[in-house]
Amino acid sequence: MTREIRKVGVIGLGTMGAGIAQVCIEAGFETVGREVSLELGERAKERIGGFLTRKVEKGQLAQGDRDTAVERLGITTDIAELADCDLVIEAAFEDLQVKHELFGELERVVGDDAILASNTSALSVTEIAAACERSERVVGMHFFNPAPLMKLVEIVRAERTADDVFEAAYAFAHLLGKEPIRCHDTPGFVVNRVLIPVLNDCIRVLDEAGVTPEDLDTAMRHGAGWPMGPCALVDLVGIDIHVHASEALYEKTREPRMAPPPRLVRMANAGKLGRKSGEGFFKY
Ligand code: CAA
Numbered sequence: 001m002t003r004e005i006r007k008v009g010v011i012g013l014g015t016m017g018a019g020i021a022q023v024c025i026e027a028g029f030e031t032v033g034r035e036v037s038l039e040l041g042e043r044a045k046e047r048i049g050g051f052l053t054r055k056v057e058k059g060q061l062a063q064g065d066r067d068t069a070v071e072r073l074g075i076t077t078d079i080a081e082l083a084d085c086d087l088v089i090e091a092a093f094e095d096l097q098v099k100h101e102l103f104g105e106l107e108r109v110v111g112d113d114a115i116l117a118s119n120t121s122a123l124s125v126t127e128i129a130a131a132c133e134r135s136e137r138v139v140g141m142h143f144f145n146p147a148p149l150m151k152l153v154e155i156v157r158a159e160r161t162a163d164d165v166f167e168a169a170y171a172f173a174h175l176l177g178k179e180p181i182r183c184h185d186t187p188g189f190v191v192n193r194v195l196i197p198v199l200n201d202c203i204r205v206l207d208e209a210g211v212t213p214e215d216l217d218t219a220m221r222h223g224a225g226w227p228m229g230p231c232a233l234v235d236l237v238g239i240d241i242h243v244h245a246s247e248a249l250y251e252k253t254r255e256p257r258m259a260p261p262p263r264l265v266r267m268a269n270a271g272k273l274g275r276k277s278g279e280g281f282f283k284y
Contacts, residue, residue, distance in 0.1 A: 003113065003168040005175075009034065009082035010089050011102055013044035013075075015238070015276070016119055017091035019147025022048045025072040026148070027176045032074040032082055041075035048073065051148065083109045087172060089141055091119040094244055099123065100131035107132050115165050117141040121192055122248035125158040125185045136162040139169045142189055143178075145237055151179040154189045187252035188245075196246055197257035202230035204261050213281040231281035234264070235274035243268045 006029070010021045013033045021044070024031040035041035049070050055061040061069075074081070079102075082088055088106055092098055099118065106116055116138045118128050129138035140156025153173040157166050166182070173180035183190050206216055217229020226233075234242050246260035267273075267280065274280030 003086070003115065003164060005086040005115075005168065005172050006030065007032070007085045008087050008089065009085035009110075010091060011079075011082075011106075012090065012092035013041055014091065015145060016143060016147060017089075018044040018048055019145070020089055020091055020119065020143055021073060022051060022148050023143075023176050023178070025069045026052070028069075028072070030072050030074075032076055032085065034076050034079060034082060036077060038075065038077055041077065045070070045073055045075055079105050080109050082106065083111070085110060085114060087115045087117060087169075089117045089119055091143075094120060094122060094241075094248070096123055096127060099128045103128060103131040103138070107134065113137075115139060115168060117169055119143055122188065122245040124187075124252075125156050126160070129158050129160060135160045137165055139165050140185065140189070141169055141173065142191075144191065151177075152191065153178045153180045154191065155180050155182050156185050156189055157182065158185045188249050192245060192249070196242070196249055197255065199230050199234055199242065200246060200257055200259070200261055200264075203234070203264055206231075207263065235280035235282055235284075237274070238276055239264055239273045239280050240268045 008024045008029050008031045010017050010031060010033045013021060013035045021031050021033045033041055052061060052066045052069060056063050056066050088110060090099065090102055092102055103116060118125055118140055119142055120128060120140065121142055125140035129135035132138055138158055139161050142154040142156060144150035144152050155166065155170045155173060170180050170182060188196060202216060206213065213231040217231050220226045220229050243260040243264050246258055250258040271277055272279050275284050278284050
């Protein structure tokens, strides 16, 4: 069966959800974003509009196309308004209980053929899907931060994902202009399985080698060709998000390198969350 995706729902308009919604409207899909309050939703829409305005200023987008794209995005607090979506991408808080409630609710409102995707980065898609009666319609679509700029989407096959659902998610990522890959539902999937322990090693090296965050970033940019240094990257991802993902992977794999370095845990506990809080390894 081929599945046509015309309308997309995005649950949660934080950094990742807003980025995903932006990618969807830029690719021409009518999109409904659901947030817990209208104020948060409208604020996310303004941020998206701001990024698109910047593209107009840089000559990458016509003003008319920018305005039409922004008009494609509806904001709601009511999951029932996602009833006619062909695909819903969940980008809510990384908590299994929260996701179970959302997927349970979603299944009650969407049509029989709707695909339910999770953007989870550290939880098991199979465990998330367990909340659904028809778990064969659940798939992982893992975008990378910042979603409008990063090309990769990991399409994650959960234990019960149907073949046509998996392929439809893969094809949709292509329609978004992304470079999707197919993978199984293993802890961290592909990129985070590799990147999280490497970033944790980088943070441990700060103390071991007595190097400053500035110099470590210079080292990895100019010695390893990274587009941005590890400290700037963890600041971008969010110290709390990185600690949470490390803990989740450590819990699943028991590999010591997955465990969050104490320095990061201290920063998270002190509210130094990176760019979003104005301070992490660097000040913003
Ligand atoms: N939409 C549109 N434009 C955006 C944007 C958005 N959401 N966010 C930023 N931009 C724009 C900025 O406005 C900026 O333009 P201006 O400065 O002209 O306004 C432009 O994009 C970026 O410009 P840069 O010169 O900074 O771009 P760059 O060439 O340095 O690339 C980058 C930026 C793509 C982020 C690059 O530094 C990079 O690849 N970094 C690594 C990022 C990475 O590894 N991400 C993965 C994190 S791990 C993860 O996400 C997994 C997880 O589960 C947590």
